[in-house]
Amino acid sequence: MSADLSIVLLTLRVALAATLVVLPVGVLAAWWLARWRGPGRSLVETMLALPLVLPPTAVGLLLLELLRPAGAIGRLLSGLNLEVLFTWKAAAIASAVMAFPLMVRPVRTAFEEADPRLTSLARSLGDGPIRAFRRIALPLAWRGILAGTVLAFARAVGEFGATILIAGSIPGRTQTLALAIFHRTQIGQDAEALRLVAITVAIAFVALWSTELLRTRRSRRLRGEP
């Protein structure tokens, strides 16, 4: 039972870290995609959406090439004396990369749907670009940001293919819920695997449900209802 608990804590840690990394980067990328009209936009957009359609194992292998000790990023990391591959950090990186497009999509839509004249108005009334973004664009896009964050978190909780390649499936260190379910099924511990499935369903339920509660409460407040 305590093994189950440590699997859950590790999974939450990995998923939260991935979400915290993806949130600011994803919001900025979405903002840029919603505003930028210059050349190369569709190219960048396609690149950013790639993890959505590639097999996770393909993404994992690319990450492994980058992060291995002789790889482009790996050399940098070992220079900093940072151990990343086959640690929980690698699992978080894999989850973050796979979750990134899911964060960007709804946020971009939200930015695009907000009336751009409102931001222009704020600028003309003396707000700087950062202040206008923070006070007008961000609050107007909150629904999209919330949706993106939850999607990214959920994707991170379920990440498997890229994770197993760059983090392995080391019990107590990198074996998250998805990996533990697979491992226990493989070695014939079906009852233990099912228990983890039940836990995963509970986590997903709580995440989605609390988002729904947050959304309705916030909507009511914005409409001025109690």
Place this chain on the structure above:
Amino acid sequence: MRLALGVLLALFAPAQPPPPASADRELLVFAAASLTESVQEIAAAFQSRTGTRVTFSFGSSGDLARQIEAGAPADAFLSADTGMMDRIEGKGLVRREDRREFLSNTLVVVVPVDSTTSIGSAGDLAALPKLALADPASVPAGLYAKKWLEDAGVWKQIEPKVVPTLDVRACLAAVASGAMPAGVVYITDAAVSEKVRIAWVVADGPRILYSFAPVAASKRAAAAKAFLEFAGGSEGRAVFERRGFRTLPVSAR
């Protein structure tokens, strides 16, 4: 908000306080799936003797070797064959003089416990609709099984019927679940499942030799060596033998 922060802090705090880098208090050992019960038992005895905790990552030796090549933080590698160890030794990740090769095993054909299938030779396997094997492309148990069937001259007939599994324990589980009519595993694997029975003991198979070594780059190399010495010592050998392994007199290569 404060609650959320507290939860975050709790999650990101290390599960156990990390030991100082120099203290050999916790080892991470990558071990062949077939060793699961025996090395856990040996590790428990080692911990009560020395205070050093050993945690394992079990899998196919092929997968584990690949992970070590990619820089996984393993302190020691317990491979089910010498080929995988040769591979990482070739990359300078373990030292030849540190390798310990004293453990052997026996292949068996297992069938579901209530199955009426009887096997009297390697050739009888060709009559089955399917055969579960630990992936003969990369897993030692599968490589040994393939070698046995090749030597018996029946591999060509059996190859199209092979269902490859992740490691030898996955092969055992596939047979135990009743999904596969038969599989080839080690005699020590067959002993841990009540849902399979041994239909044939492979007497004419290839020589099975495990290879243990500390990983050269480990910061806990001294403790890793001590653990391997313990596993190869009289106490460790007794555990292996009780679980059905065979031990060889020579300890070092």
